[in-house]
Amino acid sequence: xxxxxxxxxxxxxxxxxxxxxxxxxxxxxxxxxxxxxxxxxxxxxxxxxxxxxxxxxxxxxxxxxxxxxxxxxxxxxxxxxxxxxxxxxxxxxxxxxxxxxxxxxxxxxxxxxxxxxxxxxxxxxxxxxx
Numbered sequence: 840x841x842x843x844x845x846x847x848x849x850x851x852x853x854x855x856x857x858x859x860x861x862x863x864x865x866x867x868x869x870x871x872x873x874x875x876x877x878x879x880x881x882x883x884x885x886x887x888x889x890x891x892x893x894x895x896x897x898x899x900x901x902x903x904x905x906x907x908x909x910x911x912x913x914x915x916x917x918x919x920x921x922x923x924x925x926x927x928x929x930x931x932x933x934x935x936x937x938x939x940x941x942x943x944x945x946x947x948x949x950x951x952x953x954x955x956x957x958x959x960x961x962x963x964x965x966x967x968x969x
Contacts, residue, residue, distance in 0.1 A: 878927045880916075881962050883909040883942040897921065897929055898938075905939060913962055917969050 886906040890899040900919050904910055910918070916926045933939040 878912055878930060878941065879943065880913040880923055881911050881943060881958060881965075883911055884915060884930055885909050885940045885942065886938065887940050888938040897925075898933060901926075901929060901933065902938060909942065911962070911965055914965055914969065917966070 884901070884905045886902045888902065889906070890902045894902075897919055901915055904915065904918055912923060912926055912930060915930070916923045919926065921929075930939060930941065934941050
């Protein structure tokens with residue numbers, strides 16, 4: 840049973856410690872697609888601005904992580920403990936506001952699947968290194 844006013848909180852006790860986090864749909868405002876383009880999981884993100892007061896913890900963490908090195912959408916998803924789709928929306932918002940630069944972004948009308956072996960190996964190696 841959820842307490843009144845806490846409908847957006849859920850318990851994550853997979854590791855034995857109870858931690859409350861915000862549901863993913865509240866992070867994106869209910870959106871499921873990035874605003875400016877479809878971001879591939881292997882797209883590299885680089886911070887171009889420092890975190891600001893009042894930013895959500897997710898946006899702040901993404902900027903902190905990408906300030907020193909480029910990280911892919913997939914790697915950011917693992918670091919901030921959010922689904923890839925949510926990270927795509929957040930990174931898209933940060934990109935539109937000029938706070939991050941996305942490398943490897945292709946502006947096509949339809950998303951291109953990552954079907955080449957080299958792309959799939961690259962993503963697997965990045966995930967394995969976490």
